[in-house]
Amino acid sequence: SFYISDIFVARNRFVKQEFINRALGLPLYYLGQFLIAFSLGQLASL
Numbered sequence: 001s002f003y004i005s006d007i008f009v010a011r012n013r014f015v016k017q018e019f020i021n022r023a024l025g026l027p028l029y030y031l032g033q034f035l036i037a038f039s040l041g042q043l044a045s046l
Contacts, residue, residue: 001032 008025012018 001028005029
């Protein structure tokens, strides 16, 4: 998810600034953050 969000950030920065880059990049970034936190919570419960 971070990889894909970074693609949208790079497209927005270096190719063309479009709303779709921000609209998809930011939710994917937060999804990646959530998945990291969730997986750490699962490890802590073992």
